[in-house]
Amino acid sequence: MRASAVTLAAGLFAASAVSAENYLGFNSGATLPDNSAKFEKDFEAEFRTAQNLVNAPGTFNAVRLYTNIQAYSEGAPIEAFQAAMKTNTKILLGVWASGVQNIDKELAALKTAVNTYGKKFTDLVIGISIGSEDLYRISQTGLINDPEGVGAGPDVIVKFIGDFKKAFANTALSSIPVGHVDTWDVWANGTNKPVIDAVDFLGFDTYPYYENGKGNSIDNAPNLFDRAYKATEAAAGGKPIWVTETGWPATGPNWDLAVPSVPNAKQYWDEIGCAKLFNKVPTFWYNLRDSNPANKMQFAITKNLSTTPLFDLTCPKVVPSSTSSAATPSQTSSGATSPSGSGSNSNTGSGSGSSSGTPTGGSNTGSGSATQGSGTPIPTGAAAGVGRISGAVYGALAVVAGGFALL
Template sequence: MSCLAASAQAYWKGFNLPATLPSGACKSVNDWKKDFAVVKGLPGKFNAVRLYAASDCNTLANAVPAAKASGVKVLVGVWTEDDGHFNAEKQALLAAVKKYGHDWIVSVSVGSEDLYRKDTSAEVLANKINDVRGMLWSVGAGKVQVGHVDTWTAWVDPKNKAAIKACDFVGTDGYPYFQDAARKDSYNVFWQSIEATRSVVNSVKPGTWVWITETGWPVRGPTRGKAIPSVAGAAAYWKSVACSAFSQAHTFWYILQDYHESPSFGVVDQNFKPLYDLKC
């Protein structure tokens, strides 16, 4: 379990955030402060965010001081593609921990959907997870949980057991939209994916927590099978899936704000106003 609180009912609850502005420019400390103020101002008492990188766009150098000022905690992402990039990511995390300590960290995800993309093997990924864990131990941050985020389809693949064994936590991404499911069926489709992941993870490494690190329903974009993007559909998915997830797992919704993407999963518009009711 995370170090959030003694209560079994206390979970990390937040959003995935990009490191760039709509213009493509990297976010400054003040930009991050604005993001975190928006997160904390939304109904629901959100307390965390998930970031995808450590060094790219000076993510941690700019986001950590903003997070500490706001009281928002960070699920840190460390990209693993190519050794040069991986080393830069590790050094950015190391620098942030040396400068700010580690009480701002929710956990660290080494990689994101690497197994789904078949960018690496589970064994190589496991070594990188252990590498980052060892680095954190070396600077007194050994209590920080280190794991990996991937699609639920990757986690249930028997070839990826080595990655599960290396994880302190497993972050899983599941989108009924990308499974071409009708909105009315999305609740069951989503929770079936979570239960399938939990079952495999528990069989490989009993007691390992499965976190929900990405899910959402698009407000606009192409129709996929029976899955039709709409604001009404996204609102209904939030009421059914988000409101159930927040009460039983550490959950990071995808995504706070989309810019020009299609499909777009953003829950706030370009002025940071909610697109639909976020109350549970």
């Protein structure tokens, strides 16, 4: 994109983002890289690092969670809630929906938190996602990538959305937007329209890195991102889109034309994050900390939760020319601007789910699920991609085999 076009786009984004707060945050799973449970101090360390990143283009004071249940507990509320209250971190709640017959334990844990912490907690909740990539896991691509992966169909997700709304109808959470997070190509699949009809916002996961066979070099990443976003936007029917996972690994093996490196992670940050997302649409970057030891690709932008990142987070005043087909802003119903544009798309496992996806599983994320003390799967952390643990592996850990979880 020429410098003049970048300037114009920036002005349009600023002019139209008038009525919705555009959150900045990261994803956070329930466990550490050794699969041990995260506790309050672990979440607090993450949240404080996120809020104090050197040269960040804004304050990363939001977090996306995957479950309300503390890892390996019998159903206690996740201790991320306490850490969020201590650090004033906003929360996109997650209700785990894959491989379960109901979400009763998730709802019970959240009700306990609401009753225990009250307004101090509920004032931090910005949204609720019922499920995470569940539709991807039962899609043709998801089953090719992981034949034993366990997800949930649109009818199940819609039912769970109804269950949540009924359970919290008379609480402080009744006015909080309820959504679902999935890969971009799932949203574009007409069979999943009942979920779009049922949600207040769409959570959008995409990783151009994994768009093998689609020209997935770092220089073409903006085109791949734009195509995925535009397809989701077309399916959304005007409903807001929150970017819930995207990023580029700093280390790991090459994936077709995609090369993990710190310079490439910086380029993706600049051309996707800075040019299209940050302070324009609600964005949860993947990621602050890597949590899946089996994932060969490492997406963390910091090492050991240092506030000095692996690369300079400063957004350039002029975006490099490789964003030649960068998105132009359009208005969503929430008032936040949304990127749209041309490009070639694709697939992929993580974040996109299309026919040429990664060999091990759903879009995102690597980590599968261990079990709670009660036998309920624990959404653990992980990055999207090759090193992801398949449902078969986690079947050995979980009573509900094949459950996936993102970081």
